[in-house]
Amino acid sequence: MSTFDTRFSKGMLETLITSKTRLKLLLKFFLNSSASGYLRSLEGEFGESTNAIRQELNKFESAGLLSSASEGNKKVFRANVKHPLYSDIRSLLMKHIGLDTVIDNVIKKLGDVEAVFLVGKFARGIDNQIIDLVFVGESVNKNFLVDLIQKAEKLISRKIRYIVYSLKEYGEFEKGLTDFEPLLLWKREE
Numbered sequence: 001m002s003t004f005d006t007r008f009s010k011g012m013l014e015t016l017i018t019s020k021t022r023l024k025l026l027l028k029f030f031l032n033s034s035a036s037g038y039l040r041s042l043e044g045e046f047g048e049s050t051n052a053i054r055q056e057l058n059k060f061e062s063a064g065l066l067s068s069a070s071e072g073n074k075k076v077f078r079a080n081v082k083h084p085l086y087s088d089i090r091s092l093l094m095k096h097i098g099l100d101t102v103i104d105n106v107i108k109k110l111g112d113v114e115a116v117f118l119v120g121k122f123a124r125g126i127d128n129q130i131i132d133l134v135f136v137g138e139s140v141n142k143n144f145l146v147d148l149i150q151k152a153e154k155l156i157s158r159k160i161r162y163i164v165y166s167l168k169e170y171g172e173f174e175k176g177l178t179d180f181e182p183l184l185l186w187k188r189e190e
Helices: 003-016 020-030 039-046 050-062 086-097 099-105 142-156 167-175
Strands: 036-038 066-071 074-079 113-119 130-137 159-165 183-187
Touching: 020 036, 020 039, 020 050, 020 074, 020 086, 036 039, 039 050, 039 074, 050 066, 050 074, 086 099, 099 130, 099 142, 099 183, 130 167, 142 159, 159 167
Parallel strands: 130 159
Antiparallel strands: 036 074, 066 074, 113 130, 113 183
16 A cells, blocks of 8 residues: 555545544444443543433444444443444554554565454554554564564554564463453464
């Protein structure tokens, strides 16, 4: 993807979706399909009024983009992954954040990478200026990775934090996770 394409897609989404609450909800639910939330939790997470959030949730639910279920006294929302636009919306968000550029310009050029996971705030669906990535593979050229990450950061205008694990090390890391699952961005095709 060219620099023009990256800048265009980032600005395009903010032009198309003028409601900051709506954009936050899209990021929350469509970046990670396992993300869920209820009105009060979203109020605290977004720092916005419950009324604005409720209106957007109702619009998304009536359009079929979100589904809901009662859990105790809470109405919990999730992305409707069966909606025909789910994949398209997710793809737009990936371009908005710049993850498609990271995949194209970093992961595919590193060589011996088995998988790449998104962790941190973005994995939980929270917009941030820092993208946290976990690279899993053997013999990853770390000097080359540093160079590629710096180039990708300039293209997407975000910082990228990363860690590289061997397959064995990643297994240990994954066992320690309790509050969320890393979001798989890329996996080597067999």
